[in-house]
Amino acid sequence: MKRVRFSPRSSFARTLLLIVTLLFVSLVTTYLVVLNFAILPSLQQFNKVLAYEVRMLMTDKLQLEDGTQLVVPPAFRREIYRELGISLYSNEAAEDAGLRWAQHYEFLSQQMAHQLGGPTEVRVEVNKSSPVVWLKTWLSPNIWVRVPLTEIHQGDFSPLFRYTLAIMLLAIGGAWLFIRIQNRPLVDLEHAALQVGRGIIPPPLREYGASEVRSVTRAFNHMAAGVKQLADDRTLLMAGVSHDLRTPLTRIRLATEMMGEQDGYLAESINKDIEECNAIIEQFIDYLRTGQEMPMELADLNAVLGEVIAAESGYEREIATALQAGEIPVRMHPLSIKRALANMVVNAARYGNGWIKVSSGSEASRAGSVEDDGPGIKPEQREHLFQPFVRGDSARSTSGTGLGLAIVQRIIDNHNGRLEIGSSERGGLLIRAAAGAPDAGADETRRGELIAPAVSCSGCCTIKAGQARLFHLAPVSAAVLPPPARRPLAYRYTSQNSQ
Structure with missing residues (x-):
């Protein structure tokens, strides 16, 4: 069974994938750090304040710091309700007011129950304007308390998302451009190597890019020059050998022309051998000549x-x-x-x-x-x-x-x-x-x-x-x-x- 490759083959794709992966890991790490050291402590403090408000509104008496019992007048409680935007609903009325769209959060429920000293259910409704917190406490099990978070707007998170997306796109685009610039000399080197493989010696490559790439390009230029010199020497050698071989072959052909008619069959056989030798020499030269410049x-x-x-x-x-x-x-x-x-x-x-x-x-x-x-x-x-x-x-x-x-x-x-x-x-x-x-x-x-x-x-x-x-x-x-x-x-x- 053939194994499936998930890793990219080119260095460009691998480097880009590495940068994107590191960027993603960095964003996830940043999110976890902000969540644990900034958001959660703030949320706990918010739950504590909200629990104090609910406790004050659900009881008729408040205990002051010196132990004095203070009776909360109904008019004062209604004024606090109005200022904070808090509403009280029965179970049936709460469903029509938006409770059916609210989502239960166990984490918030546990924290609120700890603050209020009894079972508490917390749900959060996210609407177009601002989030709404719904609470049902053990102090009033048949009443839902609706607390709108008017200071938090749904659009407040849009700039954060846009900025995060812009940072990611800029980082990925910059990485892509950087890798393209770094790999450009390697692409030129690849094209030149393919030409050498076909027997075509390209002109010397321009040495640019990173120091390691320049060293490889310089070594390739030296190699290409050596291959060209070797091919030229081989062609010159074969040309000299063919010239030296054809000289005695020409003399042999002239000698056959001087042979008598009674030796005609022998002269014809010798001439055929000479032609075969010439054909072999021409094949060697043709093989060497095919790698030279060919105008199209x-x-x-x-x-x-x-x-x-x-x-x-x-x-x-x-x-x-x-x-x-x-x-x-x-x-x-x-x-x-x-x-x-x-x-x-x-x-x-x-x-x-x-x-x-x-x-x-x-x-x-x-x-x-x-x-x-x-x-x-x-x-x-x-x-x-x-x-x-x-x-x-x-x-x-x-x-x-x-x-x-x-x-x-x-x-x-x-x-x-x-x-x-x-x-x-x-x-x-x-x-x-x-x-x-x-x-x-x-x-x-x-x-x-x-x-x-x-x-x-x-x-x-x-x-x-x-x-x-x-x-x-x-x-x-x-x-x-x-x-x-x-x-x-x-x-x-x-x-x-x-x-």
Whole structure:
């Protein structure tokens, strides 16, 4: 059974909750202190005075301090009643006068009984003007004494409530503003860390806020600079290695051109090996290049996809398509998206059994997928499929570096997209690319809305001569194309637009 979390996750919510809790505890403590040391003593004194008044009014004789018995004249008693606003009611008349709305208070009844020396019932009626105290004493059990508290008004408590509420709101608002200011550098740090995770090195963050936060920001800036330097050194190293490797490969190619016709099959085999070496070198460079600056522009996803299909649909390879009708404008780096799509198609062709399908999503979803009919990938292996040099079980018997899908992942990440892996309709591999929300902390030139569309493998794709004008048949990177792609080909392409 999953445990339910009641505590907030963010430091902002936790700090705000802590301040509100402390404020509430402070108010409750203040209330208890005022109640026990101010209100209750005053209430006891009030009960004592009220008991003296009732005793005087309910008896005919009063005992003075010197022990003398004083007879209270009825006229004097009536005058006191009038001045104090005290009224006497029978049980039936008291109900009609407001006793039915009065609430019994055991605490006041006990105190009044102690003062009067016998059982006493006290009820309090709260009306619009002022509270009223109703008393029934043992001195006159059939009479209710109505004592209005004219000096206490119902509206006297409204300012106290308003002031207390205003203090609470000011305290909570001030705490909220303070925490927001304190957490602002942490939010900037979070956005920058997400960029570094996608392979994008942000500019140095401004160091501000608390001293501890400034120290963390300073350490992050040093780390980002180190990561950038490491990436630059790696790129420079790979560029140097590729240059040094291509020099002997070029000499070997020239040597094969000088071989006799009787060694033509051997020269062709050597040239194929040279092309494969060049493709591997290009893949390494492409993998390093995907993390660099990529200026974005608004382009039609279907048009970019059509160029890739046109370039990849030769050499006995047929590609079924399900392109969304009309244009799908997406903010992207077209060359990088072409490279990613080409890698996805080549991956489907290499490990599938001949069926490839390329489809694009609607303008609203801006998503796509690539399917094949190969053996597929086990669910437990899919999580690691986009890591560099990681290959599925079905791919270990074929040539390759294991960088094709890693390049796709880096390109999609740089466009703020998301890659998903599943099973295709024919049991093979399905790779789906969905658009991601632009990162508020990222630079405007790095924002992307979608990446690749769907690709599947099948042999039903040809290019009609009349449709060739719809696509610009731009060359595709040699890192993702087999050797025959370097020779001119006549393409035939049939597009099946989805309705």
